[in-house]
Amino acid sequence: MMERILPIAVLLLSTRLWADSSQLPPPDQDPFVGEWMQVNGKSLPHITGRYSRTISREAEYVVFSSYDSKQRPPDKTYRIKCDGQLYPVPGNTMLSCEYSSSRSVIGTTRQPGGTVLYWSREVSPDGNEMRIFGFKDQQRKNLQSIEILDRVK
Numbered sequence: 252m253m254e255r256i257l258p259i260a261v262l263l264l265s266t267r268l269w270a271d272s273s274q275l276p277p278p279d280q281d282p283f284v285g286e287w288m289q290v291n292g293k294s295l296p297h298i299t300g301r302y303s304r305t306i307s308r309e310a311e312y313v314v315f316s317s318y319d320s321k322q323r324p325p326d327k328t329y330r331i332k333c334d335g336q337l338y339p340v341p342g343n344t345m346l347s348c349e350y351s352s353s354r355s356v357i358g359t360t361r362q363p364g365g366t367v368l369y370w371s372r373e374v375s376p377d378g379n380e381m382r383i384f385g386f387k388d389q390q391r392k393n394l395q396s397i398e399i400l401d402r403v404k
Contacts, residue, residue, distance in 0.1 A: 274350040275333065278308035282354050282374040287381050287400035294398045304400065313348070337361065357391070378402065 278284065289302040305316040309330065316328040329340040333356060335349040348358035351371075360368040369386040385396035 274352060275311065276350070276353040278310065280353070281306075281308050282378050283313070283356070283372075283381065284308055286403040288403050290399045290401050295396060303403065333358075359389075 276282070283306045285306060287304045287306070289304075291297070291301075301319065303318045305318075307314045307316075311332055311334075312330050313333050314328070314330045317326050319326055327341045329338075329346070331338040331340065331346060331348065333348040333350055335347055337345040337347045337359070340346045343363045345361040346358065348356050351357050354376075355371060355373040357371045358369075360370065362368065367389075369389050369391055370383060371386070371391060372381060372383040374381050379402045381400045381402070383398040383400070384391070384394060385398070387393040387395045
């Protein structure tokens with residue numbers, strides 16, 4: 252009996268692992284890669300000022316750089332794997348992210364003092380807009396904010 256169950260268990264496990272790893276698109280096909288500019292008036296609550304974010308890939312690592320209207324070099328830069336694990340990023344913050352599809356990512360940010368933020372981000376089908384949704388709860392049911400960024404490059 253065990254001889255029959257073991258091959259089936261191995262097959263199911265390998266299929267599950269393949270499915271999870273296939274969510275991470277190859278770096279040259281990742282729709283998040285590029286330069287993004289925050290859009291005044293589209294985000295809720297409304298955001299003022301100019302803010303941009305650059306996302307690039309180094310193999311399985313995602314590299315984020317963010318800028319305000321006048322800062323060069325970047326205000327913040329960090330490099331993490333989007334594998335669902337928490338990683339330290341600037342500001343004594345921990346961040347996790349995980350691709351839920353090739354065009355969407357879910358994540359958690361743990362800030363100093365214990366505040367936990369839940370979010371997801373997605374790229375529009377045409378690849379020109381990124382929306383970042385902030386939620387009050389881990390189940391991502393109670394929407395708190397929507398940040399909209401347009402592709403610059």
